[in-house]
Amino acid sequence: MTQVRLGVLGCAGIATRRMLPAFAAAPSAHVVAVASRDHDKAEQVARQFGCEPVTGYEKLLSRHDIDAVYIPLPAALHASWTERAIGCGKHVLCEKPLTTSAFQTERLVRMADEKGLVLRENFMFPHHSQHEQVRRLIDSGVIGKVCAFAAVFAIPPLSKDDIRYQAELGGGALFDVGVYPLRVAQYFHGPDLAVRGASLRYDHGVDVGGEVLLCSRDGVTVQATFGMEGVYRSSYDFWGSAGHLRLGRAYTPAADHQPHVQLWLRDEEREIVLQRDDQYTNAAESFARAVLTNAHGEGDSQITALADLVDRVRAAAARA
Template sequence: MAVRFGVLGCSSVARRRSIPALVSHPDATLAAVASRDPEKAKAFAAEFGCDAAGYDELLTRDDIDAVYVPLPTALHVPWGLKVLAAGKHLLLEKPSATSAAGARELVRAATEQDLVLRENFTFLHHPQHATVARLLAEGRLGQLRSFSAAFCFPPLPAADIRYDAALGGGSLLDAGVYPIRAAQLLLGDDLTVVGSSLRVDGRTGVDVAGHALLVSAAGVLVDVKFGFEHTYGSSYTLWGSTARLTLDKAFTPAATWQPVLRIEEQDHTEEFVLATGHQFLGAVASFTAAVLAGRGAGHAEEAAGLRSMVRTMELVEDVVRLANRLPA
């Protein structure tokens, strides 16, 4: 039995990454794609061998079990709620919402319907992070003192939706959520934002770069950097009392990339070349497994993931609330 998907929104990431992963997985099939532009939906449908549909039409189809939503962030909650109200499982592009209240609303709806709701942070499904977590748990770094992470890339075309405040644009919601979520993954959800700065474009009103300082419940110092005005960078470092671990290409590695994990001690350095990993395929596999196993939002593992989803948005709100705003 395969999970029958519909896709609500014909975005670039859907075409390049998520839909190819979806149609290649043996437990998933693609029934239909929808777009505000009928011609765009037809082009996607022809490329991936499925039907084209309108948004509302897609949600009424009996041959769809789950819907993947790669719409702009500001549309995640209204359309996500419609997907859940239609009785469909929901795979929602990150971040889940533009506010913690919106994320909580999605969780309530999924719980009431006992449906699977996942936020599509694909990097969480790359095996390199499990290796890091294992080394940390084994005490390879001694007592962890700090965690630093960054996700930055060059400026986008002027018309890109990530410069549109009304659609949930800005570097914090698009890039900053990655290092924040990585801190949650490795240190737990009990993080506190203690300070932040945002560089804001006066023309668009969106943040184009930022830096936030947090601290974990265990006293680990955390700093995260993000932005749209840098050369590309995607990495994190864990610094302990006896060693420091660094992982490059932490958030968006190609499926063919072999991660290199570097551990540095005072007089010794080791490098571990890890196995490749297809994180988009891993995200699809994990989601379809949950659906086929009947693990709705109330299941313990699913509920834990949803708590982290909401916590991410609470931390984002704290970064904004505490931010020192600088002109870009």
């Protein structure tokens, strides 16, 4: 097998805008079919991407010409459909968060591993080379010893009928945008982050923003800020003994975006231009290659560590 035969469970915007084009561009992936509960919607999307429409998710999972599925459904539905897909012997790429609790996440990770199936949570930003370029800059000592790190991801208010304002569908800012600064904090500072404090702001029946204070094992103070109630922000900052580094457009840069790092040193300000990259196609290809090489279990610790951290953040906010 030189290509993974993929099925898509749902026609959400993230699928049509990002992942279906990414799978089309990934050499190791081939989308066979897309499913929707609405036949007309499935036909419309399938026609756009040159695949077969399927009415109903169960019908797609029962097909023998599909090796893996991509799940872009609302967060509250991720666990049940991921479990069904694993039960049908399908590899799974599921939109974040994989589930809404650490217990559910750990259970699904174990199930997939026991069956020898690849299970991935679809964070795309780690597949952009800009973050490893930043890591190399930090490791070079350009800003000296790192003392603090801050990450922000915020989006403007959404339409009142958006599913992210529906608690029963797994809505809320923490699950939708908050997981990004938490995940990037783990990316640079390791999975074992202690939660020192957390605050969540509520409106429309869900959390619409929040702040988290963390500490790494080597004593770096980490702050994560997120929300869906103000202007767009997508960045992270390192503060060191000899300078300050900032990366903008950290989480959702377009493939043609020219990333750059801002540096404030003791005696100068500097801008470093980084390489362009396509994190969407990279993420699609990474999943497909994991399936083709039978790399099940790879990345499991990242999935469970983030789910555990989110649980601890929610508990800290409830105590505040």
